[in-house]
Amino acid sequence: MTRNDGAKKPPDGEKPAGQDGGWEAQLRRGSLELAILASLWNRRLYGLEILRALESTSALGVAEGTLYLILGRLKAEGLVDAEWVDARSGHPRKYYWLSGPGRDRLRRMALIWAEFSANLDALVEPVLDRKERARAPR
Amino acid sequence: MPHDDATQAVELYLSRLRKGLRGLPAPDRDDIVEEIRGHVLERIESGGTVTPQAVDTVLRAVGDPDQLARQYGTDAMLRHAVASRSPWLLLRTTAGWARRGAAGLVALLLALAGYGSALVCYACAVAKPLFPSHLGMWVTPERTVTIGYFSGRLPSELMGLSVGPTAGLVVLGTFGPTQGPVRELLGPWLTPAGVVAGFLLALATTWCVRRLIARRLQGRRPGPLAAAAAAP
Numbered sequence: 001m002t003r004n005d006g007a008k009k010p011p012d013g014e015k016p017a018g019q020d021g022g023w024e025a026q027l028r029r030g031s032l033e034l035a036i037l038a039s040l041w042n043r044r045l046y047g048l049e050i051l052r053a054l055e056s057t058s059a060l061g062v063a064e065g066t067l068y069l070i071l072g073r074l075k076a077e078g079l080v081d082a083e084w085v086d087a088r089s090g091h092p093r094k095y096y097w098l099s100g101p102g103r104d105r106l107r108r109m110a111l112i113w114a115e116f117s118a119n120l121d122a123l124v125e126p127v128l129d130r131k132e133r134a135r136a137p138r
Numbered sequence: 139m140p141h142d143d144a145t146q147a148v149e150l151y152l153s154r155l156r157k158g159l160r161g162l163p164a165p166d167r168d169d170i171v172e173e174i175r176g177h178v179l180e181r182i183e184s185g186g187t188v189t190p191q192a193v194d195t196v197l198r199a200v201g202d203p204d205q206l207a208r209q210y211g212t213d214a215m216l217r218h219a220v221a222s223r224s225p226w227l228l229l230r231t232t233a234g235w236a237r238r239g240a241a242g243l244v245a246l247l248l249a250l251a252g253y254g255s256a257l258v259c260y261a262c263a264v265a266k267p268l269f270p271s272h273l274g275m276w277v278t279p280e281r282t283v284t285i286g287y288f289s290g291r292l293p294s295e296l297m298g299l300s301v302g303p304t305a306g307l308v309v310l311g312t313f314g315p316t317q318g319p320v321r322e323l324l325g326p327w328l329t330p331a332g333v334v335a336g337f338l339l340a341l342a343t344t345w346c347v348r349r350l351i352a353r354r355l356q357g358r359r360p361g362p363l364a365a366a367a368a369a370p
Contacts, residue, residue, distance in 0.1 A: 062201075094169075
């Protein structure tokens with residue numbers, strides 16, 4: 001008999017959220033694939049490095065394990081390639097990089113995103129006051 | 139001493155993950171577990187002092203191992219099924235998918251209705267020579283066409299696949315009762331017609347279900363997470 005009874009249970013690692021939080025979580029999840037692909041632009045990273053790149057943009061709204069699930073999915077779709085590399089100390093790491101199709105897909109997604117966010121920015125701009133506009137990143 | 143506890147907690151977590159992944163081929167399973175192991179150990183090591191609480195925080199952040207394993211399982215299952223032509227595999231896959239959300243349920247209902255209709259057509263084709271006066275393509279005064287069984291006595295219910303405005307478009311099961319008169323259209327041609335119709339229905343169903351699965355696999359959203367979170 002928790003107070004969460006009957007309500008949707010958020011996935012582990014995600015903050016319990018009200019209506020706004022639910023929308024925000026969906027937005028984050030929806031852009032997660034783009035964020036992961038973009039983090040690999042012109043470089044090879046292993047899982048934890050990708051995660052750190054996403055954390056700095058606070059783009060990850062899901063449990064960390066989900067990152068590996070999505071990387072597996074991207075690999076199955078042929079958008080990324082991966083290879084195990086023995087680290088000098090500690091554990092072997094699985095490095096990921098963009099394949100040719102992955103680069104093409106990322107370019108297309110980035111273009112759509114840029115256009116979409118520019119339009120939306122213009123729409124919400126009057127809603128924010130000057131202080132809030134300055135606080136919003138970029 | 140605390141280090142041993144930490145190792146034990148991590149190993150327990152990984153063994154739960156591994157157990158949940160037992161439906162996957164062994165190399166894939168090892169790959170996933172090793173990747174998560176590396177992640178967890180590096181997180182713990184970079185955190186400085188190793189305390190049970192710190193380990194717990196790291197494992198919590200990775201997420202529930204059973205849920206993670208289920209998500210991997212669904213992914214693997216769908217990926218396998220999307221290349222398959224086997225109705226049995228597609229039905230089993232959509233049944234598993236249906237437990238994770240509404241899209242899966244839609245796919246399962248579609249698969250059941252489509253393959254069910256195909257089965258009715260095949261069954262009629264096969265059984266027609268055995269019960270020639272009871273099986274056929276029946277037209278009722280209600281402007282409904284039924285492929286299936288008619289007892290011959292009125293008023294009667296027709297059993298099989300019914301199409302028509304009064305049947306509520308399409309009914310798989312019994313339609314009626316009808317007062318008659320009931321006319322039969324195909325005669326002995328029911329057998330070849332049933333085979334062809336059954337084949338086309340099965341083919342169309344397979345195509346549609348595979349399309350649904352492919353769309354789900356290409357979905358931009360990280361998959362069954364939202365649905366899995368809503369599941370008990």
